[in-house]
Amino acid sequence: MTELGGTRALVTGATSGLGLAMATALVDAGARVVITSRHAERARHAAAHLGPAAVGLALDARNEGGVAAGVAEVWERLGGIDLLVNNAGIGMRTVNPRFLSDPKPFWEVPPDGFRDVLETKATGCFLMARAVVPLMLEQGGGRIVTISMNEATMVRRGFVPYGPSGAAVEALSRVMAADLAGSAVTVNVLLPGGATDTGMIPDDTPAAARERLLDPSIMGAPIVWLASPAAAGVHDERIVAAKFEQWLAARWGPCS
Numbered sequence: 001m002t003e004l005g006g007t008r009a010l011v012t013g014a015t016s017g018l019g020l021a022m023a024t025a026l027v028d029a030g031a032r033v034v035i036t037s038r039h040a041e042r043a044r045h046a047a048a049h050l051g052p053a054a055v056g057l058a059l060d061a062r063n064e065g066g067v068a069a070g071v072a073e074v075w076e077r078l079g080g081i082d083l084l085v086n087n088a089g090i091g092m093r094t095v096n097p098r099f100l101s102d103p104k105p106f107w108e109v110p111p112d113g114f115r116d117v118l119e120t121k122a123t124g125c126f127l128m129a130r131a132v133v134p135l136m137l138e139q140g141g142g143r144i145v146t147i148s149m150n151e152a153t154m155v156r157r158g159f160v161p162y163g164p165s166g167a168a169v170e171a172l173s174r175v176m177a178a179d180l181a182g183s184a185v186t187v188n189v190l191l192p193g194g195a196t197d198t199g200m201i202p203d204d205t206p207a208a209a210r211e212r213l214l215d216p217s218i219m220g221a222p223i224v225w226l227a228s229p230a231a232a233g234v235h236d237e238r239i240v241a242a243k244f245e246q247w248l249a250a251r252w253g254p255c256s
Contacts, residue, residue, distance in 0.1 A: 003029060003030050003228075004026060004029040004030040004031040004224065004227055004228060005030040005031075006030075007026070007029075007030070007031040007032070007082050007083060007227050008031070008032050008078040008079065008080055008081055008082045008083070009023075009026050009031050009032070009033045009034070009081070009082065009083040009084075009085065009227060010033075010034045010036070010071075010074050010078075010081050010083070010084050010085070010132070011023045011026070011033060011034070011035050011036070011085040011087055012036045012059065012061055012084075012085065012086060012087050012088035012124065012128060013036065013037065013061070013087045013088030013089060014033075014035035014036060014037070014046065014085075014087060015035065015037040015039075015042045015043055015045070015046040015056075016046070016198065017196070017198035017216055018087060018147060018192065018196060018198065018216050018219050019035065019085070019087040019088070019147075020035070020046060020216070021215075021216035021217050021218075021219050021220055022085055022087065022219045022220065022223040023035045023046075023050060023054065024050060024217075024220070025217070025219070025220030025221070025223055025224050026083075026223060026224060026227060027050045027051060027053045027054055028220075029224045029227075029228075030053075031053070031083075031227065032053050032054075032055075032078055033050070033053060033054045033055070034054070034055045034056075034057055034074045034077065034078065035047055035050070035054060035055070035056055035057070036056075036057050036058070036059035036061075036070065036088070037056070037058065037059070038058065038059070038060050039058065040056070040057075040058035042056075043056030043057055043058055043059075044056040055077060057070060057073065057074065058070075061088045061120060061123075061124030061125075061127060061128055062119045062120055062123055062124055062127070063127075064127055067124075067127040067128055067130075067131050068131055071128070071131040071132055071135070075135060080135075080139050081132055081135065081136065081142060082141075082142055082143065082227070083142065083143045083144075083145065083226075083227045084128060084129065084132045084142070084143070084144050084145070085145045085147065085223065086124070086125040086128055086129065086144065086145065086146045086147060086169070087147040088120060088121070088124050088128075089117075089120055089121040089124070089147070089165065090116065090117055090120050090121075091117075091162055092158075092159060092162045094113055094116065094117065095109050095110060095113035095114070095117070095161065096109075096158070099158055099159070103157055103158020103159075104158055105158070106160035109160050109161060113161070114160070114161040117161040117162060117165050118161055118164065118165050118168065120165075121165035121166070121168070121169055122165055122168035122169055122172060125146055125169045125172055125173075126172060129144055129172075129176060129187075132144070133176075133180070133185055136184075136185045137183060137184070137185055140184055141184030141185060142184070142185045142186075143185070143186050143187075143188075143226060143227065143231070144173075144176065144185065144186065144187045144188070145187075145188055145189075145190050145223065145226055146169050146170070146172070146173040146187070146188070146189050146190070147169075147189075147190055147191065147219075148166050148169055148170050148173075148189050148190070148191040148238075149162075149163075149166040149191055149192075150191065150193065150194070153166060154166045154167040154170075155167075169189075170189055170238075173187055173188075173189050174236065177235060177236035178236075180235075181235070181236075186231075186233070186234060186235040186236075187235065187236060188226060188234060188235065188236065188237045188238070188239060189237070189238045189239065190219065190222055190223065190226065190239050190241060191238070191239075191240055191241065192214050192216075192218055192219060192240075192241050192242060193214065193218075193240040193241050193242030193243055194212075194213075194214045194242055195212075195213050195214065196213055196214045196215070196216050196218070197210065197213040197214065197215060197216065198216055214241075214242060218241045218242060219241050221241075221244055221245075222239055222241050222244045225244075225248070226239070230252075
């Protein structure tokens with residue numbers, strides 16, 4: 001795997017699922033990684049399992065003051081941030097625990113549940129990038145990776161507010177990329193390419209359906225590549241992890 005010695009990464013929402021898988025891959029490739037959670041103990045516990053190259057930090061991506069303080073602490077601990085992975089998010093289970101077998105129309109979604117999902121994913125991505133990008137520009141460069149979802153999921157029946165949260169972060173990332181065009185800070189979107197076997201899946205999901213779920217580790221290779229020298233200058237791309245090798249070969253050849 002690509003060597004990332006010296007790379008300093010911040011991965012939000014990284015105590016489980018896709019976030020933990022990406023943090024693990026980055027640590028295994030030699031990066032120093034700060035992982036965040038709303039809960040300090042969960043963040044510390046997950047970081048301890050990743051080893052001395054990882055640090056766990058309590059950070060609520062929805063809170064402007066908390067984000068500013070958290071980013072300042074990460075910057076001080078690591079001496080800078082080369083990679084921000086905007087992954088923090090909550091899924092459909094928070095508004096409908098049986099969203100796959102019993103989808104609910106949008107008018108039955110509690111407003112507080114709608115706000116919580118949108119604020120965690122979309123507002124969280126905005127606040128994190130807003131805090132990190134000026135520092136990256138000052139240090140001479142950096143990389144932002146936003147974790148998204150399939151477009152079909154964004155408009156799927158019964159998927160308010162999770163689907164719209166994905167559409168929002170993709171639009172936000174495209175605008176961020178346009179605003180940063182020509183700078184030393186790059187912005188890209190990464191998504192699994194299918195449903196993944198994480199805690200966001202309902203407990204009543206049939207075994208046959210679970211067997212078709214992607215393993216979260218599928219995010220490892222593309223996030224390490226996006227943090228590596230090979231991805232220098234790669235900007236405003238939408239990368240599907242399940243098709244990463246084909247995508248890479250089509251653009252840079254099989255030996256990239």
